[in-house]
Amino acid sequence: MSNLYYKTAEEKMMILELLLKENEDKELQRIMDREFQKLKPIPLDMFAAQAAISNIIQAEVSRGNVNYNRSITGLMSLQLQNVTTRNKFRLDNYYKRFYKSRHRGFDFEGLIAGFLDAEISENKNSDYDIVLSTGELISCKTVRSSSELVVLKSVKTKFKQYYDMYTGPEEYKKHLEVILNSTNPISELVDSEIPDYLDIAEEIVDHAVSEIDGMLLGVPMQDNKIKMYYFNKEKLIELALTPDMIKAPKSAGSIQIRYSSKMLSNPTISGEIEFPNLTNQEYKEFLLGDESTKKVEDTLNSFGFKYGVRNLGRQLPQDIIKDLAKSERFITDMNFILGKQ
Numbered sequence: 430m431s432n433l434y435y436k437t438a439e440e441k442m443m444i445l446e447l448l449l450k451e452n453e454d455k456e457l458q459r460i461m462d463r464e465f466q467k468l469k470p471i472p473l474d475m476f477a478a479q480a481a482i483s484n485i486i487q488a489e490v491s492r493g494n495v496n497y498n499r500s501i502t503g504l505m506s507l508q509l510q511n512v513t514t515r516n517k518f519r520l521d522n523y524y525k526r527f528y529k530s531r532h533r534g535f536d537f538e539g540l541i542a543g544f545l546d547a548e549i550s551e552n553k554n555s556d557y558d559i560v561l562s563t564g565e566l567i568s569c570k571t572v573r574s575s576s577e578l579v580v581l582k583s584v585k586t587k588f589k590q591y592y593d594m595y596t597g598p599e600e601y602k603k604h605l606e607v608i609l610n611s612t613n614p615i616s617e618l619v620d621s622e623i624p625d626y627l628d629i630a631e632e633i634v635d636h637a638v639s640e641i642d643g644m645l646l647g648v649p650m651q652d653n654k655i656k657m658y659y660f661n662k663e664k665l666i667e668l669a670l671t672p673d674m675i676k677a678p679k680s681a682g683s684i685q686i687r688y689s690s691k692m693l694s695n696p697t698i699s700g701e702i703e704f705p706n707l708t709n710q711e712y713k714e715f716l717l718g719d720e721s722t723k724k725v726e727d728t729l730n731s732f733g734f735k736y737g738v739r740n741l742g743r744q745l746p747q748d749i750i751k752d753l754a755k756s757e758r759f760i761t762d763m764n765f766i767l768g769k770q
Contacts, residue, residue, distance in 0.1 A: 464716040467746040468515050471523035473530055475539025475549060478523070482543025485516050499546045499562075501645065501659050505700025507544065515748045517705040518715065524653050524704040537571040537647055544702070556582060556640040565642040575648050575656065576690050578676055581665065584637040585684040588614065591633050601625060613677040614684060619670055627670065634669040637686060638662055643697070653706035658696040668692050716747055721754040728763045735767065 471481045489495040489512045497503045509520055530536050538558045542549045547559040547567070557566035570579060588609050595602055608617050608626075618630035644665060648656040660668070668674050669686060678685040693699075718726075726742030733741025742750070753759045 461712060461716045464747060465518070465522065465712075467744070468519055468748075471519050473523075473526055473532070473536050473539075475535050475542070478536065478539035479542040479547075479549055482523075482540060483546050485512070485519070486544060487546075489513065489516060499544070501545065501561075501567075501643075502698060504541075504544055504645075504702065505657055505659070505698055507702045509702070509704050512705065513748075514715070514751075515746060518707065518712070521653065521705045521707045528649050528651065533571055533649070538569045541567075541569050541645055541647070556638075557642075566640065568641050568644040569647075570644060571647045571649065573649075575693055578690060579646060579688040579692060580678075581644060581686040581688065582637065583683060583685050584633070587637045588633060588684050591636055597625075597629075601629075605629065609684075612681070613675065615669060615675045615686065616673070616677070619675070620672055631666065631670055634666050634686065638665050646693075646696075647702075648693075653704040655702045655704075656699070657701055658693055658699045660692070661697045664695075664697045668695065715751075718747060718750060722747070722750045725750050725754045725759075728760065728767070731767055732763060 469481075471485075472478055486495065486497065486499070489509075490497055490499075492513070494511045494513065495507075495509065497507055510517075512520065527533065527536050527540065538549055541547070542559045545559065545561055547561045550558055550560065556568060558569040559567050561567060568581065570581070572579060592602075592605060592609055595605065608614050611617050615630055615634065618626045618633075621627075641662065643659060643661040646658040646660070648658075650656060665686075668688060674689050674691065676687045676689055678687055726745075729742035729745065730740055733739060
């Protein structure tokens with residue numbers, strides 16, 4: 430027998446009220462989800478996101494709502510709170526899904542390509558992820574916290590290529606073979622402080638980053654901000670040759686340029702991207718409307734019915750409905766068309 434049988438009448442009523450509230454919340458969320466679809470949410474797919482975000486930024490810049498020149502430097506202070514109402518909700522919704530995504534690395538490429546109006550590399554094996562309009566090749570990386578190590582790339586093939594091309598003294602080549610088979614070759618070369626080995630380390634790192642012009646690193650935050658760090662090629666090489674900067678990979682046998690989180694204290698440039706950050710109450714108030722928006726919807730439904738279109742009012746996004754609700758001329762003109770006195 431259910432435990433509900435033994436509860437007092439007051440307790441039973443409280444449980445019933447909670448169940449009703451839960452069902453009401455689910456229905457409310459269903460309605461809000463339906464209404465939000467009219468705003469055309471930004472997809473997470475990196476190619477689709479690139480196009481959607483690029484179009485939003487272009488439109489907002491042309492309206493004067495965003496001061497941004499689509500450059501990496503401009504990206505470091507990109508503020509998106511003043512965009513149009515519809516795009517506020519679209520960008521906030523996108524960020525919240527992006528933050529929880531299991532494929533955030535790929536999503537980050539689409540996001541950054543959209544902001545910079547860049548092309549996404551379709552070659553999964555390329556060292557770069559996006560190509561800027563200037564032709565610069567950029568690697569995009571994202572980590573979950575500022576204490577996480579940053580893996581630029583695997584360089585096992587590059588190391589072998591360098592070893593095969595090495596034409597220095599045979600004695601050094603034998604020592605080089607031993608070092609290259611260690612768990613962290615770059616660090617061993619750098620920490621040795623032997624000038625010839627430091628030269629070898631620099632040549633290897635320079636060869637490893639030869640196919641990119643820089644790296645953009647993002648650290649997404651829960652408050653709808655992304656801390657951004659940019660390292661040009663010269664800075665990546667400089668940091669790699671700094672003692673105790675390159676760490677051993679997690680997997681045995683791998684050879685990576687895997688930077689310590691200390692690199693974040695010495696980027697070429699840094700800053701943050703700030704997205705709109707809306708509350709659930711703001712979503713509710715915007716998407717559900719009020720008496721004035723209900724009146725506009727009913728008027729549009731009547732207008733649509735007059736010409737054979739059903740539920741015309743329900744098909745329009747809430748930002749348009751709200752704008753129409755503020756227009757006395759709209760109501761007057763519609764009443765004239767519908768023949769209302």
